[in-house]
Amino acid sequence: MAELSKERSLEETPTWAVAVVCFVLLAVSIFIEHIIHLIGKWLTSKHKRALVEALEKIKSELMLLGFISLLLTVLQDYISDICIPKSIGDSWLPCSKEAQLKSENKGRKLLYFSDPDFSYRRRLAVKGDDYCSKEGKVAFVSAYGIHQLHIFIFVLALFHVLYCILTLTLGRYKMRKWKVWEKETRSIEHQYYNDPERFRFARDTSFGQRHLKFRSPLTLWIVSFFRQLFQSVTRVDYLTLRHGFIMAHFAPDSETTFDFRKYISRSLEEDFKVVVEISPIIWFSAVLFLLSNTYGWYSYFWLPFIPLVIILLVGTKLQVIISMMGLRIQERGDVVKGAPLVQPGDHLFWFGSPRFMLFLIHFVLFQNAFQLAFFAWSTVSKNDHIYKDLLILRLDVNQKIL
Template identity: 70%
Template sequence: MAEEGVKERTLEETPTWAVAVVCLVLLAVSILIEHIIHVIGKWLKKRNKNALYEALEKIKGELMLLGFISLLLTVFQDNISKICVSQKIGSTWHPCSTSNTKAKAKSDESLDYKTNNDRKLLEYFDPIPRRILATKGYDKCFDKGQVALVSAYGIHQLHIFIFVLALFHILQCIITLTLGRIKMRKWKTWEDETRTVEYQFYNDPERFRFARDTTFGRRHLSMWAQSPILLWIVSFFRQFFGSISRVDYMALRHGFIMAHLPPGHDAQFDFQKYISRSIEEDFKVVVGISPTIWLFTVLFLLTNTHGWYSYYWLPFLPLIVILLVGAKLQMIITKMGLRIQDRGEVIKGAPVVEPGDHLFWFNRPHLLLFTIHLVLFQNAFQLAFFAWSTYEFSITSCFHKTTADSVIRITVGVVIQTLCSVAI
């Protein structure tokens, strides 16, 4: 009975019907997912959503990368688990305190002692070494007075975490795009307003006005705009009341038309549809996971060390960054208004804003998009790590020190998701 409790059956000892059923289910699920992706791709092509189709291709690429990582983890699982390090090195940088680990080991020692001895006897008398896959197997480095670099079971848990992380990242990007498109629905009303007689009269190109008396001027050309500190403070709080107001939308629309279209095309141009296509292009960038982003994933895993208290400060890093990004975007709009006033106190027609690379950090507009991308991924990492650690180790494990820790992770994750959908 003891031998049956620890022995792992190979395929030669497994019923063929069991193998066939498992393979059939896996094939059915894989074919179904591939068919769904194919149908979505055809639907996007039919509606000329080229940017979203390319984003879908990137998702397929990420799934392929995930499958390749899974294959490597499976093939080299035994080789990695056979790499031994000294106990001194193996006892450093643990995610949980050593006292908690030893207490748990003592509580399980009485249950595992007989099983481990039986397993060693089996390995000794078994002419063919048994392959331990995704099980809490015997540590081969123990006899050498060492510990495994990463055990076979630990590699299995890491395998699951990578899958959960990729899943959360893709779902979060889709949610961000969906919330962004919902937000833009009210822009359609503003776009329709530009075709009314009242809008044409108010924005008569032959009309002279003071820049500060325009609606855009009254919003951005106040005294506080002259002070960098006050400008940061006002811009920081403005992002909580909508990233783009009606006044800003009208000014940005007019500035874009004046810069890119010939005169007389104001009424025919749909700026809201153009912005929608631009966001789809940005989504194509955000949904991908670059090598730089994967490097940050490794750094995030490294911070999960006992004594670093990363469960308190790490969730707030993406929140602080996305708030700075939102404030910076508000500042850019205000600075474009200040440039209007610098060109003269009196303007003819509607105020014309002129965006430029110099308004962005380090004169690189794409840096903002990369920052949002990184924030989205780090937020996906936090939520995925919470879900994975809860599934693998339960909600009462050392990965969740207190109830406040869990509440902080979930609350901050939802807030960041909402702010990213506004900023992108």
């Protein structure tokens, strides 16, 4: 029984085993660092300044996670030795007592079919409970719980970075069709149709036919909501926004030379370096999510809808902004000269701040990555919890036998 419960220290471990573990960890770390360095050199050679800064922020996040891991490792024993009354320890649990009893019964059933020589890879499952159980209390957070939290933070960071990269990749893929629209601006047909000396009614232009039909705010929001679900950026919207941007920032003769698509692509990269960073507010939202994972709150039903509602509101608002710019064209007059000229402005956004819109997108990306990471972690931890129950039950059986 003593051999089953005792953990070997480094003094009792073969030096070759310690050397092998250290060698593997160092090799993996150096390999990852080298890959990140090569990616940085490649982005620098491609003059992707924003993506290079995003890579540096990813490295900063990895350093922060390493520091958190170090703190969890150093303070693990001290935290697990903090004891609280059982009445407090049984409050705000993620699962009901009935579910925990069912899990223990399931572990007992599995024990009958397990290998007699079965042993768990670590004894974190029972390490933090012995000290407090002698005093009739429970650990504030057991060593096994800290071990699980350690893994969850790593999984969360991994999913967040991968999710942001996937979003950037899908965004650039969606922008590929804009190449064709950008080439059209160099054609003779496009220049003739948008002749600066040509007069037309605003309602007869393609942009006017799409956005000047709905004037009621309620109707405008309803139509904009459904537009984002299909083709959010149409050819006429792209060309009109391009024309308005060039007229506001460049000379009129830049219409055939300025590449608006490349400008949007660079802007997307600038935004990527913002959303890939986990700000303190975003970390605080993660803490609130963990707090809401309490039995009886049913957060798994309503919490996933919060990012969905936010992203639908953001998409609808962006569509409304385009339509409002179209309505301002007709307010200046029924007749337009050349292409419809829209005038973007910060006042069209919520609180007059486009950065707030970017923050909402950042929040949605993190929440989606958080919930995916939480699902993956909880699935693995559930199986890990069964192994823990098997170990505890086996120790109890051995104690009775001895």
